[in-house]
Amino acid sequence: MPPPDDAEYELFLTLFxxxxxxxxxxxxxxxxxxxxxxxxxxxxxxxxxRSFGTFDRDRDFLPWALxxxxxxxxxxxxxxxxxxxxxxDSLLETLADESLHRATEAGDRQRALDACVHDLSPRQxxxxxxxxxxxxxxxxIAAAWDRSxxxxxxxxxxxxxxxxxxxxxxxxxxxxxxx
Amino acid sequence: MMxxxxxxxxGPSADGERMLAAMGHYFTGTLDPADAAFLETxxxxxxxxxxxxxxxxxxxxLLPATALTAAGNARPLPAARMMRGLPDHGAARRMRLxxxxxxxxxxxxxxxxxxxRSPTPRPPTAAGSVEEPHYDDRQFPVATVAVLHDEExxxxxxxxxxxxxxxxxxxxxxxxxxxxxxxxxxGADVRLAGDSRFGFASAASGLLYRGSVHAxxxxxxxxxxxxxxxxxVVDLGTEFRVSQVGEHDIAVSVLDGDVEVQSRARxxxxxxxxxxDSRGRPATPAGSGGLPIELGPAATACAGIVGxxxxxxxxxxxxxxxxxxxxxxxxxxxxxxxxxGISIEALFIxxxxxxxxxxxEIYRKEDGTCRVLLSFQNxxxxxxxxxxxxxxxxxxxxxGLHVSGRGYRELDMPxxxxxxxxxxxxxxxxxxxHVVATFDSFTGLKAIFIDGVLRSAHTYPVGSLIMSGGPxxxxxxxxxxRENFHGVIDExxxxxxxxxxxxIAHHSARARRGERYFVDAAxxxxxxxxxxxxxxxxxxxxxxxxxxxxVVE
Numbered sequence: 001m002p003p004p005d006d007a008e009y010e011l012f013l014t015l016f017x018x019x020x021x022x023x024x025x026x027x028x029x030x031x032x033x034x035x036x037x038x039x040x041x042x043x044x045x046x047x048x049x050r051s052f053g054t055f056d057r058d059r060d061f062l063p064w065a066l067x068x069x070x071x072x073x074x075x076x077x078x079x080x081x082x083x084x085x086x087x088x089d090s091l092l093e094t095l096a097d098e099s100l101h102r103a104t105e106a107g108d109r110q111r112a113l114d115a116c117v118h119d120l121s122p123r124q125x126x127x128x129x130x131x132x133x134x135x136x137x138x139x140x141i142a143a144a145w146d147r148s149x150x151x152x153x154x155x156x157x158x159x160x161x162x163x164x165x166x167x168x169x170x171x172x173x174x175x176x177x178x179x
Numbered sequence: 180m181m182x183x184x185x186x187x188x189x190g191p192s193a194d195g196e197r198m199l200a201a202m203g204h205y206f207t208g209t210l211d212p213a214d215a216a217f218l219e220t221x222x223x224x225x226x227x228x229x230x231x232x233x234x235x236x237x238x239x240x241l242l243p244a245t246a247l248t249a250a251g252n253a254r255p256l257p258a259a260r261m262m263r264g265l266p267d268h269g270a271a272r273r274m275r276l277x278x279x280x281x282x283x284x285x286x287x288x289x290x291x292x293x294x295x296r297s298p299t300p301r302p303p304t305a306a307g308s309v310e311e312p313h314y315d316d317r318q319f320p321v322a323t324v325a326v327l328h329d330e331e332x333x334x335x336x337x338x339x340x341x342x343x344x345x346x347x348x349x350x351x352x353x354x355x356x357x358x359x360x361x362x363x364x365x366g367a368d369v370r371l372a373g374d375s376r377f378g379f380a381s382a383a384s385g386l387l388y389r390g391s392v393h394a395x396x397x398x399x400x401x402x403x404x405x406x407x408x409x410x411x412v413v414d415l416g417t418e419f420r421v422s423q424v425g426e427h428d429i430a431v432s433v434l435d436g437d438v439e440v441q442s443r444a445r446x447x448x449x450x451x452x453x454x455x456d457s458r459g460r461p462a463t464p465a466g467s468g469g470l471p472i473e474l475g476p477a478a479t480a481c482a483g484i485v486g487x488x489x490x491x492x493x494x495x496x497x498x499x500x501x502x503x504x505x506x507x508x509x510x511x512x513x514x515x516x517x518x519x520g521i522s523i524e525a526l527f528i529x530x531x532x533x534x535x536x537x538x539x540e541i542y543r544k545e546d547g548t549c550r551v552l553l554s555f556q557n558x559x560x561x562x563x564x565x566x567x568x569x570x571x572x573x574x575x576x577x578x579g580l581h582v583s584g585r586g587y588r589e590l591d592m593p594x595x596x597x598x599x600x601x602x603x604x605x606x607x608x609x610x611x612x613h614v615v616a617t618f619d620s621f622t623g624l625k626a627i628f629i630d631g632v633l634r635s636a637h638t639y640p641v642g643s644l645i646m647s648g649g650p651x652x653x654x655x656x657x658x659x660x661r662e663n664f665h666g667v668i669d670e671x672x673x674x675x676x677x678x679x680x681x682x683i684a685h686h687s688a689r690a691r692r693g694e695r696y697f698v699d700a701a702x703x704x705x706x707x708x709x710x711x712x713x714x715x716x717x718x719x720x721x722x723x724x725x726x727x728x729x730v731v732e
Contacts, residue, residue: 021244028240029233032206038508038650086215091223099233109237113245118400132242134514136504138207140471157203163238 012052015061020045023065025110026103030073030096034135040076044069066103070096108174109167116166124159131156202232206239243508313661314562317547319649321348322511324382325369328360349511349518351378351583351620351642354390366397367414372422376642378620380518381511384411386620387429388642391422395435406519408621408725411441411709417717424722428731432720440721441709442728445682447524447672448514449502451655452695453480454487470514475499478656481667484526484611485690489669492656494530494539498664499657506650510549515673516648521580522674523553524615524683525655526690530665531555533574533594533603538662541614542671545658546649548587552579553616554662556591566591568637574603578616578627581646582639590616592627592635600634611669613687619677620644631687633680672696 024041031037047068055064077092086092102109117128130136130144138152145152198221201214210218221228326344344362352359356373363369364382371377375390384404385392394403399416406412407429412421417436424430431440449470474480474490477497483489492498507513523542531539539555556562557574565579567588575591582588596602606612606629615628623639655671656664670690678686686696712728715721722731 025237025240028243029236032236032239033208034243087219087222091219095222095229095233098229099236102233102237106237106241110241110245113238113241117242117245128242128245130504132245133507133512134470134504135506136470140503143471144469153203153207153209156207157199160203160206160235160238161199163242164235167238168234 008052012049016045016048016065019062019065022062022103022106023069025106026066026099027069027073029099029102030092031076036076036080040072041069044072047072062103066100070100108171112167112170112174113163115170116163119166120159120162124155124162127152127155127159198228198231202235206236313658315545315547315550315651319547319549320509321549321646322382322507322509323347323364324349324511325361325363325379327352328362347379349378349380349583349644349646351376351386351388351644363403365401365403367401367403368395368397369393369403378519378642378644380406380644386519386642386644387421387423388621389423391420393420393434394418409443409445410712410723410725410728411443413439413441415439415714419715427725428722429725430720430722431715433715433717435717437714437716439714440712440723440728442712443676444708444710445674445676445678446697446708447522447674448517449505449671449673450697451500451671452483452486453489453669453671454483470502470504472655473501473503475501475657475660477663484528484667484669485693485695486670489526489667490656491667492664494663494665496657496660496663499660500655500668501657502653502655506652507648508650510546510646510649513648515544515653517551517675518620518644518647520617520619520621520675520677521551521645521647522615522617522672522676522678523551523578524613524670524672524674524678524686524696525553526611526613526669527664528609528611528667529555529607530609531603531607532665533557533607535559538658539664539666540654540656540658540662541664541668542653542655542673543658543662544647544651544653546647546651549581549646549649550579550587550651551645551647552577552589552658553614554579555594562589565589571595576606576614576627576629576635578625580618580625582618582625583644583646585639585643590625590627590635590637599632601629611667611690613690615678615683615686617677617683618645622677624677628680628683628687631684670695 023044027041027044028034028037031040044065048065055061073096074089074092077086078089080086087095117125120128127141130141131138138149138156142149142152197217201210201218204210204214205218222232323346325347327347328344352361352371354371354373354375354377358373359371361369361379363379369385370393372391372393375392376388377390377392378386378388380386383402384406387405387407392405394405394414395418396403396414396416402414402416404411404413405421407421407423408427410429412419412431415437417438418434419438420432420434422430422432431438451472475497477493477495478500479491480488481491490500502515505513505515507516510516511518525541527541529539531537533555535557537557541553541555543552543554544550554577555574556577559572563569563572565588567585567590570591570593574594576594577589577591579587579589592600594601594603594606596605613630616626617628618625620643621641623641623643624636625639626636627634656668689696712723713721713730723729724731
């Protein structure tokens with residue numbers, strides 16, 4: 001990492017602080033495993049910092065950062081193809097391109113999701129908390145609840161679907177749903 | 180197409196149920212070749228199906244931030260707020276913010292922490308080898324808990340009215356005469372009266388150390404709590420004020436709606452008794468956290484110091500007990516984070532060598548510079564700058580925390596047999612010993628107790644918060660395959676507050692009698708950790724003793 005020039009350092013921090021949440025969510029939308037997504041995001045962040053000198057200051061930071069993230073996501077999937085099932089390069093590129101549009105409206109979507117999570121049943125909220133906040137694996141949740149792992153996966157699927165519907169309704173009600 | 184209909188995928192070739200199932204497998208990492216091929220076909224051919232898939236993927240992507248709301252913990256600011264950018268550093272400040280400034284510096288530094296990799300399991304070291312000390316000095320991202328407003332609070336300001344401000348991590352704030360206004364990340368409007376000291380520990384609660392705080396929540400569905408020592412005031416969609424009116428007396432005034440006043444149940448976040456179940460494995464952990472333990476290959480069940488079981492560690496790389504869960508993406512979050520206080524309690528039989536450069540971990544959570552550790556150390560002067568207070572080189576029992584305003588510091592208790600401290604021989608005599616390490620932001624006291632007696636202490640300013648929690652797994656008896664413990668560990672308990680000297684003496688006495696620290700009924704998973712004292716309605720003021728919770732007037 002190059003030694004930080006004070007002004008460069010401050011400018012980078014300012015831009016990165018403003019946009020990193022969107023970039024991180026974009027990566028996670030394309031790399032579903034949390035640990036893998038963290039790795040890709042860390043790599044993206046490192047490249048953003050190292051190549052910040054080449055960034056055109058007259059352009060927006062977010063599209064540049066998302067472009068770097070997109071490339072890192074595709075690189076990740078090419079490496080990961082050896083040991084797991086994933087999509088073809090062409091489909092991954094299409095998904096990566098089409099997901100870019102969602103990054104620009106992440107704030108609205110996050111607010112809608114906040115409200116929707118609040119409206120879940122206590123049991124569903126607990127499931128979301130355990131899986132997404134505590135990072136507990138499904139088998140640990142199954143053991144804690146004395147249920148099968150299959151039942152946990154099914155509950156996650158149903159809960160995500162409920163959230164999907166709720167977010168869609170809220171965004172539509174606010175006139176924010178994008179096509 | 181009706182919301183909630185599982186068959187609402189618009190693609191002509193998409194079977195809704197199968198699509199949902201396949202996406203579920205994709206998000207949980209259980210996608211098989213058939214599902215992958217099915218998704219590939221549908222998504223490649225159908226733009227509407229892709230749009231639905233991407234929207235589902237964004238739900239999955241945003242849930243880690245949102246999920247914390249469900250737990251009522253501090254959480255990262257909603258994306259929209261995070262995207263507003265860094266604060267205006269040129270704005271005039273009308274308040275004294277020494278500790279806040281320290282927190283902001285930390286938060287800025289932490290932005291670059293994402294440039295480093297997140298913690299991953301490390302390769303094991305050679306069995307029993309002497310090794311270099313390992314300190315992961317990265318700075319991980321820190322949760323934002325509130326916005327500190329630059330302007331003075333106008334008398335008639337509406338809740339959460341627009342105002343310039345700066346995002347702050349968990350911080351202690353001293354207000355000058357004019358007072359300070361903040362908005363919690365959960366939307367509560369919080370105002371400190373002049374000459375107050377308030378610890379903003381999470382998005383959902385704060386700690387009153389001095390003066391007076393007025394809080395009003397944005398919506399009845401949200402809540403905000405003020406903690407004063409052993410007392411907690413929880414709003415119920417309302418407006419209230421909490422004021423210190425004596426050394427230990429707290430006045431609670433309700434301006435609108437109701438509040439609930441609670442006292443701390445003084446139970447651990449997690450309690451691992453390591454008693455065996457019917458299949459000879461360590462049983463389900465007790466305590467409100469209920470986090471399971473994963474034993475390494477060289478950590479074995481053995482006869483308990485208390486109860487049926489304990490864990491034996493043989494000093495090799497596989498000798499560890501790793502806690503599953505309790506982590507979070509940011510410092511300040513997760514079940515195993517603590518801000519206002521902490522206690523780490525355990526029983527052990529140690530076979531530590533005491534040799535130079537030999538380390539034995541009792542408990543460690545290595546979240547970069549926001550680590551928490553309790554371990555035997557003997558590393559000469561290599562890490563002397565971390566010791567607070569400064570001590571002579573030699574074997575010690577070390578209790579490390581990141582204290583706001585100070586950074587990561589270790590209370591190193593020399594094992595020299597002087598001034599009431601035990602020496603190495605006394606703690607490795609083959610007999611069980613009880614250890615408790617505590618920190619209390621309400622007194623500033625950081626302390627180590629052995630066998631129920633205070634042996635070493637250091638005092639920080641009242642209101643110093645702990646920076647802890649984050650992505651690293653907690654481990655008992657090891658640091659990810661390094662610095663492994665040699666001996667037996669039993670009855671490990673973690674608290675997010677400081678046990679008192681009386682409680683510690685009581686626990687130690689119970690352990691000597693072969694009893695757990697608590698009666699079993701108090702250790703059921705998810706047991707309530709706060710008990711309701713009373714509810715106060717609008718227009719009323721009551722005064723409580725903040726230590727006992729008793730009503731004073």
